[in-house]
Amino acid sequence: MEKIDNYHIIRQAWKEFDDRHEIKGIFDVSAHVSTNSVYKVSFYDRQPVFAKLSDYGKFEHFKEDHIIINNLANNLEIPYENFLAQSLVKRNDLFIYRYYAQDRCAWVVFYNPIKVKAKLPRRLEDRQVKKMGRELARFHKACYNISAQLPIASKSVVTDIHQLQKTIREQKFCAKPDQKDLILHQCNIFLENADHYNYMTEIETIPVFVDWNIGNFSVTAEGKFYSRWDYDWFRISSRVMDFYFFSRVCSDIGDRTVFSYMINPLMEDRFIMFLKEYHRIYPLTEPEVRLIKECYRFFILNYVIKDGPYFFQQSYTYKLQKEAYESYFPTIETNFQVEKLLRALKL
Template sequence: MWFVDFPSIINKAWEAYGSPRKIKSITDISAKVSTNSVYKVQFSYRKFVIAKLSFFGKYEHFKEDHNIINNLAYSLEPPFQNTLAHSLTKNDEVFTFRYQEDEIDVWVVFYRPVKIREKLPPRLTEKHIIKLAKTIGKFHKSCHHSIDQIPKSSKTLSSDIQDLYEHLDTKEGKYEFGLQIGAIKRHCEIFLKHQEELPYSQLLEIPVFVDWNIGNFSVTKSGQLFSRWDYDWFRIGSRVLDFYFFSRVVSDIGDKTTFSYLITTLQEDRFLLFLKEYHKVFPLTIEEIKFIKEAYRFFILNYVLKDGNRFFHQFYANKLQKEAYEIYLPSLDSKFDENKILKVLNL
């Protein structure tokens, strides 16, 4: 995407919001990994809000997701009642602003700042892993208890994969994926087939954030989940969708600046320890363990391949997509053994 004056769009969004507070400064605080942009919007008297700008996916989904997240933020049970950032609202709904000019289509949402406590170390100890597993089990349980209090989502895993499948037959899709189309279609078909066989409809669905990079959340000194930000991949789906990133957080290699999405972290003893402790708090089922591999397949197909060129900056997109073709998808069957997990959990 060519240069876009994001601060100017934020000013227009704030004007549309209609607040009497005047903006003093706008500072880019983006992580620089994705194409989404995050800004600190400063007012007088040390007051500020966070502006999130996005242009990948669909505006309707952007608006829907943030409405669900805001409802969830107010619905979570203690001690998670302040874990998520609250969005600014107008006329009893989350305020979003859509800026369209020529081929530019950018969307804005404003958050109240969320408090941040302790960050986990790049490489976790076993004590860290046990505490993290227990607090995430409790958080997932709270999300489950809130499901009836939040709006329904129009996105499904099957519809996202079907969108990718259909895109592969378009002129743009053929140009984007070239010689890899056959392999991608095969994995789409495998995923959709397994969706019917498991069956996915019987799996527990909760609000999931998918991307649990170690830089996206903070904990208390005792290890309790305290706050969570960065909602780029939020959706309603199986809680298993969150597990791949937790396997990376607890992995032996730890948090790295240069990253890949290898499936092998799902088989490490450290992740098995995480699942064992999580299972004590919020028990898993055999069907959910069987779905872990398909959740990983969905992650690669949807977030790395379908949305990768629009979400990641080009360097990361090229690297991750090349690895998806050469490593991630080809290694699914040889590098993942669900029986290893079932045995540890006595399922």
């Protein structure tokens, strides 16, 4: 299969967007963890823009997510009114270029540059952990305040899990029989618990970004959110979907170059410290706290198992999926103790 020429696609995308401005250069600024690519595009007679190119998943989902994100970026209240990078719009519509070539396709969205301040240190001090708890709570409240004005999302955690089940049952998923059985078992547990806690009917949903690695956002000198530029795992879901990555940010081990997705950070005292500060600003309910485990289970099922081969580079995919079968799934029930969190929050 012929490899897609990303530079050619971006030039074609820009030509369709605005052929008055000649491109001077295109520079790859991707993190090279995922298969998505990000490029800085410079010009002779205008300010640079950034281009995000993706060639996995469904175009309709990519378009839907970025329309919601752009609505969010334009409507967030102070102090988050400039937190998200704004996509470029043409003739009143978000511009997304769709590329076709035989059996391959890709899509491009352009962003204006966003100002960046400090990144969090690899290991946070206790005061920084507490600050992050309060800051995420305030940001979640701001997202909730405008959530009713955002476009309706067509996908949910339930539809994603149903899609994974369908792929396995139709023999379109590459795994050993025992691994497929394990995945289907975990899917059933998730769906049963989501139903038990009325996930689709009683749990509030807001825009969440899921992946809060410290390389994805910047903060002020006081530790307040300043800017964010990575939207690969954006979705409309429960706010507790964001907690797993913040447990990793707050972990005593700190940020790691070689990473895994064990559940253990959710049980660390430092995450509980974070959670208590969050709860002071934006109180959690008991069902939401119980759903933290299910959101972790969903993260492994959806982003590591279902989308992993399309999102992560091949070496990461193999490592993370192997760990999912051998470690992540087996430790969900043994290592996550929800009562410890409930006691800490006095729920």
